[in-house]
């Protein structure tokens with residue numbers, strides 16, 4: 134939290150108070166005609182700072198911001214709250230129908246994905262996804278026709294060869310995680326239980342051609358915190374070993390290997406390399422301390438190279454700058470790859486690591502409101518700075534040509550001069566050049582979490 138305040142919803146995370154619909158947006162540059170679809174992004178946006186979820190960044194009601202691109206035009210911008218029962222009630226609307234797992238009805242705030250021609254806002258820790266309409270209205274919660282036996286996951290990974298969507302679901306009431314596979318038609322085709330002690334938090338995972346890679350790290354459900362009324366009752370647990378689970382996609386067998394205690398929210402990518410498995414993550418060095426979300430240190434882009442036969446793990450640093458929200462060309466999910474994209478945004482670290490002195494030591498040009506393109510083959514980076522107050526969010530790559538970086542990087546960037554956001558479209562091969570197009574939105578888009586380009 135920002136020091137001296139009781140809410141993390143300040144600065145770039147300040148919520149918006151209105152839902153807006155705007156058509157035919159003003160554009161600087163030229164929107165590539167091949168970009169036909171919607172760029173959507175989810176994030177926490179409490180209805181007011183008095184709301185129950187307003188005390189924690191992970192608990193604010195989800196709001197999805199979307200821009201529809203077609204024929205070189207930005208047809209519309211919409212932002213809509215995800216309407217669970219509580220949000221519907223606050224807005225004076227009828228609740229949407231749908232299943233609820235164990236009373237966990239949450240206005241999914243973490244990610245928004247396309248699946249089987251449908252749109253879903255997703256969240257983890259026991260709640261189901263909410264299905265949204267094409268124009269972001271809430272249809273209702275969804276368990277895929279009864280296919281999900283519990284909640285779902287915020288992060289998913291699509292196997293580009295099979296079209297199957299993989300997820301790892303966790304819940305404090307379970308003695309296992311669930312590995313869930315959904316086919317391209319939206320049918321749940323696999324739910325496998327992976328026994329895990331202590332009910333750890335598992336925000337993301339990784340996929341290779343051979344394995345589902347689970348991060349079993351020492352942040353576990355805390356009854357003490359639950360009894361104290363923390364709404365995110367997870368805490369660092371020294372008694373819980375830090376390990377990575379390689380779940381064979383063929384047999385379901387799990388090979389666990391120990392790693393140095395740390396915390397990971399996000400995967401950049403992973404792949405099989407001969408007998409070894411390479412896993413690239415944004416990694417926090419120390420400890421994640423309870424619901425205050427003080428991670429005790431700034432995150433870096435690191436690589437684990439795992440030998441399943443020997444159990445040995447080699448840990449190397451790909452970039453020592455603080456950064457988050459890693460994305461890549463998802464046509465290469467689980468495969469060897471060369472390029473990654475991340476964001477370095479001061480407001481994110483002010484929430485997760487509110488120690489001013491350490492933040493002030495970090496030079497703006499390498500740290501604040503910067504998008505980074507990583508060339509992992511050469512070990513080099515290109516940095517693109519957006520300046521003060523830009524509140525740069527997650528960079529989403531959209532492939533165009535066959536080459537891995539032949540495509541665009543889309544990102545909401547706050548335009549401080551206008552007091553409103555732009556959708557910036559960069560050429561991934563001209564990362565530091567002029568944007569291909571800048572779509573001028575009519576309102577602010579607060580910093581949030583994750584999003585997707587959903588074609589068509």
Ligand SMILES: [Fe+2]
Nearest residue numbers: 336398399583
């Ligand atoms: Fe995430």
